Amino acid sequence: MTPLERAFREERAQVVATLARRLGDLQLAEDAVSDAFAAAAATWPAAGVPDRPGAWLTTTAWRKALDVLRRDRSAPGVAVEATMPPAPEPGLRDEDDLLQLVLTCCHPALAIDARVALTLRHVAGLSVPEIAAGFLVPEETMAKRLVRARTKIRQSRISFELPEPEVLGERLASVQAVLYLVFTEGHLASGDGPAVRIELCDEAIWLTRQVQRLLPDDCETTGLLALMLLQHSRAEARHDGAGRLVPFAEQDRSRWDARAIAEARELLATTGRGRVGQYQIQAAIAALHAAAPTTEEINWPRIADLYGLLDRVAASPVVTVNRAVAVGRADGPRAGIALLLPVLEESRLAAYAPLHAAYADLLERAGDDAGATAAWRRAAELSRNPAEQAALERRAARAPRARPPFRHAKGPHRRK
Amino acid sequence: MQYLMLLSSAPDAWDSPDAPQSEDWGVYTEALIEAGIMVSGAGLQGVETATTVRVRGGERLLTDGPFADTKEHLIGFYVIDVPDLDTALAWAAMVPNVRTGSVEVRPVMPDAEAARVDATAAAVAG
Incomplete structure (x- = not known):
């Protein structure tokens, strides 16, 4: 992975989130961040990678966004800076920004298809053609869906601020539903689907990791991450050499990803303090399946309960x-x-x-x-x-x- | 930001035990005023009093009844002024008929909002 690729994976969402919150405009933020990555691609190879790539990208993207805003102000000579939102502090990593971006993209006032598209485009950083291929819809349809969704966010003024604590649960439930839908779509395609669809599983796990890192005490998010890891741990064993689907009971258990299973178990061990929910229960069921050394030894009575x-x-x-x-x-x-x-x-x-x-x-x-x-x-x-x-x-x-x-x-x- | 709340209910919804009592409307409207977000609002006479107007080919066509034949009918509206959609949705969830009917929340076009303010200013100045 080149430093630029690493920065794209590790910093992009955070930079988009920081700009989107300050600008209140997702498209403007996204465009500015794309420009900043283009600038990085042009200068980093010769000038070297900055000490703090995230801070460099934030500052560069911010300047690009201000350029656009200045160009767009109709009256020349107007003191642009006076009406500009405050610049982000260089190097400041406000992780609330990232959580807000996820919550805004997954706002329940948007259609579920739109929530999925926004999350993959702006948080995961997938391109429109990639998302379209991932969900088997024409590129134009996906592009329109994104434009419509961003228009609704802007025109109906969906907030980029953190929701009140009493509605956070409802908002997180929507985030979890979106992430699990992305995962399931990838899971469905596994085996003979195009790579871009199968990779949706990895994207969903990556996204869920980000949310879980920001909210480690939310048991359902932790449960969801454990569930995905457990389901994904069987990816290798789900197909035989000829690409045929192997039923669960006939899978070669030695091909299950033991590290992912162990991580899921550790995650599950941290839950149970909060309200029990569907993802924790499903993960607990998947963990029982994973724990049985053979099909005959599965604890069915416990699973039935x-x-x-x-x-x-x-x-x-x-x-x-x-x-x-x-x-x-x-x-x-x-x-x-x-x-x-x-x-x-x-x-x-x-x-x-x-x-x-x-x-x-x-x-x-x-x-x-x-x-x-x-x-x-x-x-x-x-x-x-x-x-x-x-x-x-x-x-x-x-x-x-x-x-x-x-x-x-x-x-x-x-x-x- | 102004939002229009369009209130709809099915005629038989009034028989439900969850149906709003007449005093609920006063309490809710009072709450909007106290919060300083009430722009306007009104209840409407029954759907049987509705007349729909269309002009086609220069000819005026009148229809007895609402513009769309739906199970739920428009029963009233509020316009509120709040910072964002989440705030508007929180207020919408407290409208008295929301447990038996529905409330559609739509942002008012900013231009229309500005025009209304301009008209008010002109009226005051005039």
Whole structure:
């Protein structure tokens, strides 16, 4: 990594945040910071890297922004400095600025798509073409989405100041939802997606690290970071040599990233003092999966309990599906199916592939091979991820008796 | 910065136990005035009194009823003057009908705000 690349990764967001807060204008701040990086690219190789690259970039960007403001003032001769916002102190790293930038980009008055786009553009520093490719939309659509969002921020005067403590929780919940959405999008693409989509996982983890560093006492942000690390620790094992998706139960656990798992565990150990929330619970579930040395040793009763808790904290049909799978392992497939039946009758989730995959798995273990095959087929038809689709089709085609012997063959709840 | 708060409610919302009592409106308006942010506001007669006007091809067309056939109808408005959107949204969340209806918050164009002030100044000077 060149010093310029490092400065881009480590300093860019902070410099944008400092300028945006003082200027109250995200686009002006972003343009000035781009100019400052262009100036750095032109001068650093010959003149050397400044002692404090962040301070250098802030001062340079600030000057660029003032130039633009001066040019834009219609009346010549007006004392520009008098109406200018106060310059940032050189070298001052006001980390509240960075938190504010994240909170503004994730303001709940903006549409969720716009929040995602703003966060990736202005905090993570991705280009418009990169974000467009990451979310599979035309570049022009993404550019328009960003312009519209910045216009709303400016015209409706969404504040660049920290929110009052009583609404900080609501605002952080929006930040967490945005970051997790970015992560999930990358996770969906893993295997055969374009690199720019897969890298969304790394961007989401990087962004969450920044927020967690600024708010180490916010248990849900810490839980979210742990959850991402745990899910991402399995990235290598999710595909075989041919790029095919390997079901969770069949993954080679030695290929899981032990360092990421250890870090997630340490993070989780610091939570639990505050209010328990959906990300902490999901991370705790993922940690239990990671802790089992083999599939047979997974603590299903504990996981089923945690899903029960999650169903109370953040009820959704998707959570019920996962809970049914866990209960099916802990208390037998019939208990799992009983939880799933009401969800199957709801039309809302009729096209949700994991619902049918979970149903298929439970039916298979309950001995209903015909029902299972039909449900696997339905899941394969509905899946949008080609690698996942292939894996589901293999399950549908696989005669129950021809399954590899290690798959739950001696599970205590198996009924045949 | 001025924000328009457009208040809407469905006719059957008034039967809800969460529906505002008539004294709630006075209390809320009083709070806006005390906070020094009240610009203007009014409640409206029922939607059955609405007439919508359009002119097409030079011809005036009148329709009995509101401009859009929606479940919720406009019941009143406030214009408030506050520093930013978050402050406006906090006030909007306290409007008496917000638990059974909805409040749309829109920034007033700065030019329109300035024009209003100019008109007031002209009126005072005149």
